[in-house]
Amino acid sequence: MRPGQTWRTAIVTSLAAFCSLATAADICSKLNQQGITIENRLTIPFLNVLQDYWSTACGDLRPTCIASPKSALEMSQIVKELHDIDTLFAVKSGGHMPNNGFASIQDGLLITTQNLNNVIYNAEDQTAIIGPGLSWEDAQKGLDGTGRTLVGGRLGGVGVGGYMLGGGLSFLSSQYGWAANNVINFEVVLANGTIVNANEKENTGTQMSIASWDPRQRMTVEQ
Numbered sequence: 001m002r003p004g005q006t007w008r009t010a011i012v013t014s015l016a017a018f019c020s021l022a023t024a025a026d027i028c029s030k031l032n033q034q035g036i037t038i039e040n041r042l043t044i045p046f047l048n049v050l051q052d053y054w055s056t057a058c059g060d061l062r063p064t065c066i067a068s069p070k071s072a073l074e075m076s077q078i079v080k081e082l083h084d085i086d087t088l089f090a091v092k093s094g095g096h097m098p099n100n101g102f103a104s105i106q107d108g109l110l111i112t113t114q115n116l117n118n119v120i121y122n123a124e125d126q127t128a129i130i131g132p133g134l135s136w137e138d139a140q141k142g143l144d145g146t147g148r149t150l151v152g153g154r155l156g157g158v159g160v161g162g163y164m165l166g167g168g169l170s171f172l173s174s175q176y177g178w179a180a181n182n183v184i185n186f187e188v189v190l191a192n193g194t195i196v197n198a199n200e201k202e203n204t205g206t207q208m209s210i211a212s213w214d215p216r217q218r219m220t221v222e223q
């Protein structure tokens with residue numbers, strides 16, 4: 001490589017890094033103005049999220065800010081903003097995935113599903129609404145006293161969201177199948193921000209594709 005070329009490469013690289021930072025920061029303040037909880041670097045809640053990874057290497061990556069949507073609607077607002085802007089982002093549920101950049105990100109928007117943490121049990125039809133931000137341990141705790149258990153993760157610290165995207169192998173799978181087979185309805189935010197229900201009757205293709213391993217392209221929200 002000629003010396004001139006090296007410099008051009010260096011300049012382009014630093015410009016790209018600057019642009020990515022600028023756009024991520026823009027989206028952080030824009031989402032904040034819309035009332036979505038945004039944590040910036042060096043705040044305690046920001047650091048708490050980064051400590052909540054199975055792999056500390058993932059926690060070493062520093063996003064520009066962290067968004068914590070509290071509903072499918074807020075998740076939709078975030079996805080709609082991302083649709084129009086050229087910035088990197090990642091979605092974190094339990095943070096159990098060890099690969100850097102899957103549920104973690106350097107200089108981009110990190111969306112955590114930690115506030116999508118409802119467990120609502122319906123004794124009549126013996127179903128439960130389970131938020132994707134829960135760990136399986138906390139999801140099960142939410143059912144304490146009901147006499148029911150979940151076809152869910154084999155380790156308590158695994159998150160509901162990522163596990164479900166992989167189909168979900170459970171200790172109960174030999175009897176009940178994959179965890180995803182036991183979900184009656186997924187409430188999903190599509191890539192264009194539209195919220196849909198995916199079940200046996202509606203959006204059946206979406207339901208099928210949720211249970212495939214592609215965490216960077218789909219987000220599951222159930223609340």
Ligand SMILES: *[C@@H]1O[C@H](CO)[C@@H](O)[C@H](O)[C@H]1NC(C)=O
Nearest residue numbers: 190191192193194195196206
């Ligand atoms: C969003 O995507 C879905 C699925 O492709 C499509 O049916 C829907 O019309 C889109 N909505 C908008 C507002 O573009």
